[in-house]
Amino acid sequence: MPEPVFDHETRRAIAALRLTFGRSLQGEGGASARSRRAGRGQEFHDHRGYVLGDDPRHIDWNLYGRLGELFVKRFRAEADLELRILLDRSGSMELGRPRKALMAARLAGALAALMAGFARDLEIRGLAPGLPRIGPTRPGAGAVEAIFAAIEALAPGAGRTALAAAGPELAAARNRLVVLISDFLDEPEELDRVLARRSPRCDVLLLGVLAAEELDFGVTGLVDFVDVEGGAGLGLRVDESMIAGYRRLLEERLETVARLAARHGGRFVLLRSDLALVEALDQLLRRGGLR
Amino acid sequence: MIVFASSAALWLVLPVAILLWERFRRRDRRRLVVGTISLWRRLAERVVVPTQRPRPPLELVLEALLALLLVVLAAGPLRRDEGATEVLVLVDDGPAMQVPARRHELERALAEIEHRAGRPAIVRQAPAGGDLGAALAALARDDRELWLVADDLAGIETLPEGAGLVVCAAPFANLGLAAAGLEPVADGRELFALVARSPSGPDRGARLVVTDASGRELAARELAFAAAEDRLACRLHLAAEPAGDVLLQLEGPTGPDFDDRLGIEHLAGGGRPLVLPFAGDEAWWAALAAAGLEPLRALTTGPEGAAAVMVTAGAAPEGPALVAAAAGIPGRLELRHDPALVGRRLEAGTELLADLPALAELAAARGAFFELLDPTLKVLARRGDRAVIVQDPARRQLFLAEPESANGWRESAAFPLLVTRLHRLLTEAEGRWRPEPAPAMAEIQGRAADPARARPAAPARPRVTESDLVPVVALLALLVLGALAFLRRRPSPRRESAGGH
Numbered sequence: 001m002p003e004p005v006f007d008h009e010t011r012r013a014i015a016a017l018r019l020t021f022g023r024s025l026q027g028e029g030g031a032s033a034r035s036r037r038a039g040r041g042q043e044f045h046d047h048r049g050y051v052l053g054d055d056p057r058h059i060d061w062n063l064y065g066r067l068g069e070l071f072v073k074r075f076r077a078e079a080d081l082e083l084r085i086l087l088d089r090s091g092s093m094e095l096g097r098p099r100k101a102l103m104a105a106r107l108a109g110a111l112a113a114l115m116a117g118f119a120r121d122l123e124i125r126g127l128a129p130g131l132p133r134i135g136p137t138r139p140g141a142g143a144v145e146a147i148f149a150a151i152e153a154l155a156p157g158a159g160r161t162a163l164a165a166a167g168p169e170l171a172a173a174r175n176r177l178v179v180l181i182s183d184f185l186d187e188p189e190e191l192d193r194v195l196a197r198r199s200p201r202c203d204v205l206l207l208g209v210l211a212a213e214e215l216d217f218g219v220t221g222l223v224d225f226v227d228v229e230g231g232a233g234l235g236l237r238v239d240e241s242m243i244a245g246y247r248r249l250l251e252e253r254l255e256t257v258a259r260l261a262a263r264h265g266g267r268f269v270l271l272r273s274d275l276a277l278v279e280a281l282d283q284l285l286r287r288g289g290l291r
Numbered sequence: 292m293i294v295f296a297s298s299a300a301l302w303l304v305l306p307v308a309i310l311l312w313e314r315f316r317r318r319d320r321r322r323l324v325v326g327t328i329s330l331w332r333r334l335a336e337r338v339v340v341p342t343q344r345p346r347p348p349l350e351l352v353l354e355a356l357l358a359l360l361l362v363v364l365a366a367g368p369l370r371r372d373e374g375a376t377e378v379l380v381l382v383d384d385g386p387a388m389q390v391p392a393r394r395h396e397l398e399r400a401l402a403e404i405e406h407r408a409g410r411p412a413i414v415r416q417a418p419a420g421g422d423l424g425a426a427l428a429a430l431a432r433d434d435r436e437l438w439l440v441a442d443d444l445a446g447i448e449t450l451p452e453g454a455g456l457v458v459c460a461a462p463f464a465n466l467g468l469a470a471a472g473l474e475p476v477a478d479g480r481e482l483f484a485l486v487a488r489s490p491s492g493p494d495r496g497a498r499l500v501v502t503d504a505s506g507r508e509l510a511a512r513e514l515a516f517a518a519a520e521d522r523l524a525c526r527l528h529l530a531a532e533p534a535g536d537v538l539l540q541l542e543g544p545t546g547p548d549f550d551d552r553l554g555i556e557h558l559a560g561g562g563r564p565l566v567l568p569f570a571g572d573e574a575w576w577a578a579l580a581a582a583g584l585e586p587l588r589a590l591t592t593g594p595e596g597a598a599a600v601m602v603t604a605g606a607a608p609e610g611p612a613l614v615a616a617a618a619g620i621p622g623r624l625e626l627r628h629d630p631a632l633v634g635r636r637l638e639a640g641t642e643l644l645a646d647l648p649a650l651a652e653l654a655a656a657r658g659a660f661f662e663l664l665d666p667t668l669k670v671l672a673r674r675g676d677r678a679v680i681v682q683d684p685a686r687r688q689l690f691l692a693e694p695e696s697a698n699g700w701r702e703s704a705a706f707p708l709l710v711t712r713l714h715r716l717l718t719e720a721e722g723r724w725r726p727e728p729a730p731a732m733a734e735i736q737g738r739a740a741d742p743a744r745a746r747p748a749a750p751a752r753p754r755v756t757e758s759d760l761v762p763v764v765a766l767l768a769l770l771v772l773g774a775l776a777f778l779r780r781r782p783s784p785r786r787e788s789a790g791g792h
Contacts, residue, residue, distance in 0.1 A: 092327065095324065185326045185327040186327065214325070214326065222320040223323050225328045228324050228325065235320075236335055246330055246331065
């Protein structure tokens with residue numbers, strides 16, 4: 001029997017985070033129409049480094065005069081934000097202990113619950129063929145529970161990651177935050193192509209979830225590797241030097257994903273699937289620029 | 292050598308080996324499902340993958356060793372120390388051994404010897420004739436365990452020290468006349484008869500009847516066998532001198548089944564009557580000749596007297612030879628071929644078959660019976676017909692021996708019993724023969740079945756010692772178990788598993 005995605009402990013953790021997150025939001029904006037995320041509102045929030053594609057109108061020229069570097073101003077977004085959570089439901093997400101798909105689903109539910117208070121609408125889509133779309137859901141009573149139930153009802157992941165499905169979501173000319181949750185183990189070229197479709201009004205957060213066994217691979221000896229998505233096989237004698245090589249390649253791959261995210265105006269946050277949800281959300285909010 | 296008390300338990304090795312192999316195979320190569328193999332493929336393009344198979348992990352080797360030790364423990368290991376490295380069995384495979392029952396005993400004895408030795412034995416056929424004990428002694432070596440399998444105890448005197456002897460005896464199976472003799476006495480004739488009885492023979496005795504040729508009863512005797520008695524000798528006094536032949540009839544409790552006649556027709560063949568001469572030597576010999584018999588005569592070399600041994604002529608005789616023990620016969624008793632009485636010794640090849648040195652020293656009451664050693668029988672088998680006649684010409688004593696086959700006995704061989712008794716007489720009597728009860732049939736059978744008892748004069752010393760190895764193996768198993776526990780407590784990077792497999 002599969003482990004429930006939103007068990008009692010998970011729900012309690014999400015509820016506690018909602019309280020904290022909601023108070024913070026109320027204290028700063030004083031109105032439910034104000035969003036926590038930096039965006040194109042009227043209230044200044046902070047600076048960040050300029051990247052190609054940023055609106056030149058937001059460059060803080062005063063700061064440039066003092067520091068000699070380009071920074072753009074960030075403002076608190078108004079409550080016209082659309083939240084799109086794109087959930088990788090491919091076969092690779094079913095690996096790991098606990099499964100990456102479980103952590104991804106909990107993160108998606110938690111994000112939806114946290115953003116439900118001020119997002120104009122939110123939608124969760126699976127990045128795999130044939131998965132139903134959840135939402136769009138208007139904020140209100142029962143919206144979170146409806147999202148939880150819909151996520152619980154998702155079929156187990158299978159097949160390849162359909163990254164291309166994220167393209168239209170990113171291309172929409174709306175005030176939108178797109179959260180893409182995946183293990184990003186596929187070749188990064190397609191990710192680059194998808195992110196290139198991002199509209200200037202759309203922010204993107206790449207949320208990587210990897211299993212501890214993938215990050216700290218420790219199996220030695222004769223190993224028949226089988227690709228869970230493609231079914232391809234590869235027999236290798238794995239020793240410590242090979243494991244070190246694998247870790248280097250994985251690190252390079254993750255750096256590439258982070259570089260791509262930054263190039264397209266987004267951020268990349270890597271989380272382990274064996275983290276507690278509270279800890280994972282804390283890392284997400286701090287490193288993802290949502291707090 | 293390591294042997295096992297319950298060797299059947301060793302079959303447990305098979306399932307244990309299968310389980311261990313399966314475990315080793317699974318350990319040796321594992322299947323790992325990963326999210327993507329692109330990273331590993333890139334790695335494989337960079338590095339040269341060694342093709343040598345990994346050495347089995349120490350833990351698995353210890354597990355296999357532990358399983359093997361447990362199986363060995365279940366089988367009950369014993370260490371068998373043997374004084375000899377090979378077993379040589381000399382088999383007296385002469386004609387007497389060809390009797391089916393004795394062949395069976397021979398096979399059983401060989402199997403028993405090999406079982407006790409725990410290895411195949413080297414079996415050699417004894418040379419025809421000669422001293423079997425001496426022949427065996429000539430084959431003695433420090434690294435050899437020697438056995439003699441014979442149908443008698445003829446070679447026991449020269450049997451090398453430490454050698455084993457198995458006598459393949461076949462029991463009497465019934466009741467019958469084994470021998471008879473007729474002797475003139477002062478007031479008539481006296482008939483001696485020897486009746487043999489097997490364990491399966493009648494317990495209540497039998498009746499021996501002597502008749503003349505017309506069927507008139509001359510004498511009769513009730514025979515009562517003691518429980519352990521296998522043969523009974525008796526004398527019957529014939530007051531009236533028979534005009535012609537006499538007939539001995541043995542009547543058992545079941546009637547006609549035991550109508551064992553004294554084989555007169557068998558002796559003569561073709562239904563001719565047996566002539567029992569009541570006159571002097573010449574008439575006796577003439578009568579035998581008339582019956583178509585070719586006698587042998589045994590004479591002592593000493594001056595005091597002589598004994599005669601005669602055997603019927605024929606192609607393939609069988610049966611025990613009997614020697615009449617005349618009182619005070621000194622010297623050596625030799626068999627000589629008659630009728631020419633040229634004095635040549637009876638020989639078969641190079642073997643002197645009828646040299647009975649100890650017999651001459653015996654002093655026995657008249658009517659006692661002695662049997663010739665088996666080598667003599669071999670000669671008789673070649674010379675006689677179906678019976679043996681022994682006579683003391685001086686005392687006009689005649690003994691007849693009836694072959695069991697002629698009596699219709701189920702078991703045809705009886706030699707070892709006779710020979711055993713003779714051996715006792717020869718070895719235990721000091722100057723005088725003291726009648727002793729014959730060895731019980733069970734004893735003879737026991738010797739044949741149990742090689743350890745085959746040599747009563749010198750019980751075989753234990754050649755094989757076994758020591759229990761269970762404590763040693765159990766200690767080894769505990770050590771291996773301890774090593775396994777130690778290994779399993781140590782953290783090992785191999786124990787980390789990849790996700791999703």
